[in-house]
Amino acid sequence: MFSKEPKFTEVNLYRLLVLWTVFLLLLSCSDLFKKEVKKKPIARVGDSYLYQEDLAPLITENMSKGDSASFAVNYINNWASDQLLLSRAKINLSEDKLGEYDALVDDYRTDLYTRAYKEALVSQAADSLITQKQLETFYEQGKENFKLKERIARLRFVALPKNFMNKDEVGKRLKRFTPEDVRYLDSIGVQFNKLNFNDSIWVRYARIFEEIPPINVDNADKYLKKSQFFELEDSIGVYLGKIEEIKDINEIAPLSFIKPTIEQVLLSRRKIDYLRKLETELLDEAIKDKEFEVFENKK
Numbered sequence: 001m002f003s004k005e006p007k008f009t010e011v012n013l014y015r016l017l018v019l020w021t022v023f024l025l026l027l028s029c030s031d032l033f034k035k036e037v038k039k040k041p042i043a044r045v046g047d048s049y050l051y052q053e054d055l056a057p058l059i060t061e062n063m064s065k066g067d068s069a070s071f072a073v074n075y076i077n078n079w080a081s082d083q084l085l086l087s088r089a090k091i092n093l094s095e096d097k098l099g100e101y102d103a104l105v106d107d108y109r110t111d112l113y114t115r116a117y118k119e120a121l122v123s124q125a126a127d128s129l130i131t132q133k134q135l136e137t138f139y140e141q142g143k144e145n146f147k148l149k150e151r152i153a154r155l156r157f158v159a160l161p162k163n164f165m166n167k168d169e170v171g172k173r174l175k176r177f178t179p180e181d182v183r184y185l186d187s188i189g190v191q192f193n194k195l196n197f198n199d200s201i202w203v204r205y206a207r208i209f210e211e212i213p214p215i216n217v218d219n220a221d222k223y224l225k226k227s228q229f230f231e232l233e234d235s236i237g238v239y240l241g242k243i244e245e246i247k248d249i250n251e252i253a254p255l256s257f258i259k260p261t262i263e264q265v266l267l268s269r270r271k272i273d274y275l276r277k278l279e280t281e282l283l284d285e286a287i288k289d290k291e292f293e294v295f296e297n298k299k
Contacts, residue, residue, distance in 0.1 A: 208220075
């Protein structure tokens with residue numbers, strides 16, 4: 001048996017109104033207990049206010065009282081000038097210009113937010129690992145695009161103080177460079193002004209000129225030759241070096257030299273592909289959920 005449906009009497013209506021009033025009172029009381037934080041204004045232009053909270057983070061601990069006071073005055077004056085110019089601009093610029101600039105501001109805001117969101121998504125989801133196989137494949141497929149625009153070389157060298165006692169021994173071992181020679185040179189390396197034993201790394205000529213001042217643009221062809229050994233001196237010390245290999249302008253760059261560039265290209269392509277896929281999925285999902293639709297323009 002079904003129970004009788006309760007009648008909506010005046011008593012029930014009265015009780016409902018009482019309950020609703022109590023609820024509103026409790027809600028308002030909870031807001032009263034919240035501590036109201038009032039911002040302290042330090043300047044005003046029209047209806048715009050500059051608050052102490054806006055200025056405080058810009059005052060650093062290393063500022064003296066005089067510097068902080070001067071900074072505050074300049075900041076307030078600059079803020080006031082900007083606000084006054086803005087208000088004058090809104091009055092004197094045409095409606096078309098104001099609309100045009102408002103649209104630009106909206107576009108910039110949208111671009112700023114979406115770009116930051118995309119970067120966050122990419123950093124979280126996109127794979128940043130580039131394998132050696134991927135590097136080699138990309139390199140082999142586009143070798144002609146990797147011609148050198150500057151000269152590079154592989155070399156090992158040491159810079160010795162003037163009157164270094166074992167210069168000849170160091171030179172002999174630097175030329176021969178067996179594992180035993182490497183251990184010997186490493187053991188006395190603290191006595192050198194400079195050293196570079198990693199002759200598998202390609203170095204720009206400009207960097208060589210910086211590290212070995214006696215070698216420069218004018219005499220580079222004389223000293224920077226394949227298998228060349230050099231001994232040079234300046235006012236600071238003596239430089240001993242052995243050139244392993246050189247690459248000239250317009251030669252194909254070695255993979256190891258342009259590896260960082262290729263990695264950036266591959267990562268950039270991967271990022272673009274990921275964002276395209278993301279945007280497609282977002283549109284498809286929005287259409288499916290009826291969140292996005294395009295209306296037909298019926299004439």
